[in-house]
Amino acid sequence: MNKFNPTPLFPTYVELTEFNLSSYPQLSMFLDKQPIWMKQHWVWARDYLLFIGRNKSEHTYMRFRNDIEKFLLWIFMIDKQPADVLRKPDILRYIDFCVSPPVKWISGRLHDRFLLSNGYFSSNLEWKPFRLTPPKFDKARIVDPKKYKPSLQTLESTFVALSSFYRHLIDEDICFGNPVQLAKRDCKHLIKDSQVKTISRLSELQWQYLLNTAVELANDNSVYERNLFIIATMKTLFLRLAELSEREHWTPLMSHFWEDEDSNWWFKAYGKGKRIRDITVPLGYLPLLKRYREWRGLSPLPSRGEQIVLLEKIRGRGGLTSRHISRLVQQVFDAAYQKMKSEKGVDAAKKLNEAASHYLRHTGASMEIERGRPLKDLSEDLGHSNSSTTDSVYVQVERKKRASSGKNRKVE
Known part of the structure; x- marks a missing residue:
């Protein structure tokens, strides 16, 4: 795997509760190629996501999984620094990455992470960490990954998930501080919106x-x-x-x-x-x-x-x-x-x-x-x-x- 070919790291919540790495050959191979500290990061994230799925909901699990998965892939394949040594400038660099990810990390449609065949879950090569999909009323439109731009709501969600992950690591005595909160305060991509608010409703x-x-x-x-x-x-x-x-x-x-x-x-x-x-x-x-x-x-x-x-x-x-x-x-x-x-x-x-x-x-x-x-x-x-x-x-x-x-x- 190189930095332009990310791989999915976590299945659905139900599948994760019954997880056996030997049933995921490509994921197992990917993790085996990483340094020991990266494998440990995957375990930290797995335990955290199981906690979220168990104590929150499957919907919250999916939302947080998406963000934690992107973060780990950035650590594994781009930054190559442990999460417990990252500081505010590092988190801001990660957010810059999320605002403008590599084109080959972006998909124009939703794909399953893993495909079940003959009792094994193979990593779906079509899956990408970022997704740019056409609007619901124009599904036939062909999207251009180069035009990907996350919304303010997406960035806010990223900060929420990362901050929650770091709080979990602090509770487990793995980290001694949460750099995400400081990074959010100084993030140039977050614009305070005091304009007219609209909601999704019908007349x-x-x-x-x-x-x-x-x-x-x-x-x-x-x-x-x-x-x-x-x-x-x-x-x-x-x-x-x-x-x-x-x-x-x-x-x-x-x-x-x-x-x-x-x-x-x-x-x-x-x-x-x-x-x-x-x-x-x-x-x-x-x-x-x-x-x-x-x-x-x-x-x-x-x-x-x-x-x-x-x-x-x-x-x-x-x-x-x-x-x-x-x-x-x-x-x-x-x-x-x-x-x-x-x-x-x-x-x-x-x-x-x-x-x-x-x-x-x-x-x-x-x-x-x-x-x-x-x-x-x-x-x-x-x-x-x-x-x-x-x-x-x-x-x-x-x-x-x-x-x-x-x-x-x-x-x-």
Whole structure:
């Protein structure tokens, strides 16, 4: 291997928990060629990522794995200095590298890290540490790796992952300081943004097109009842994709809808940080829940202790994965975009073509803010540990007033 041919270092979380290096011949060969201290770095990172996957989530594992993997490959193949001797200038050099990596380290599409064949995991030669992909609405576009430029959010995530990794090394008495925090303070690539913040949401009209399209699809073909239920539930209950999906220690059930002694309905969600929260369920949502349950052949509303999977596979057993749910959401987005484009034009429908599942949570929360719902109540439903998070992410009312007051300024 030379510096222009990086190799993947870590598989999925589940595969890492069952990891046997002998089953990964190319990775084993790569590590065998490295000095002993580099092999030890790989062990440090493996233990750290197992900790993240075990104590956070598989999603957090994947996000941190991407950054730690890049960092180790830079150490192994470019810098060749141990992590425990790196200082602030070294971390800043690494960030410079991330801003402008070698073209051969950049891929134009997502590739699996390892390919299973005859009981062995071979390293995928198509995989690269950095990825530049076309926008969702223009998948046919051919991307030019030379135009790769990480966003501020990507760089922020890199600092978060590296700082977390160093804190772990400090806790394990491997390092005696965290150079990442000092480097972040002086990083020339991080620009403080005090400008107008926007979030990924739909307008009132775009949301109505999406919901109406989901209803029409379900009316025409009952197989789309799941799509309708997912769309309405994610927007109305402000759910993340993972909060509707089956995970290792949690499967959403019908009984997670429950009624208290005052006839208020709630939904129990398992969210970020392995925290369970109860979300208020509005009365206007109940007819959609009843409709979905009727399609499933169930009573109108759930009963306490009902151990029925909320989103059941049509074929097979168990609940739906995040990827499957995402596909069902996308089907409705695509249909709604075509409908709105034909009736209102491309510009009006553009956001539906760009949108992904997380737009539903953001749309629901933004609309609640605009109708004047107390911030603290909404923050509880969203699962934010601090209402200031809700305020900074979703409040756009004042921005709209500011835009309105400035719209009629005169040039002369």
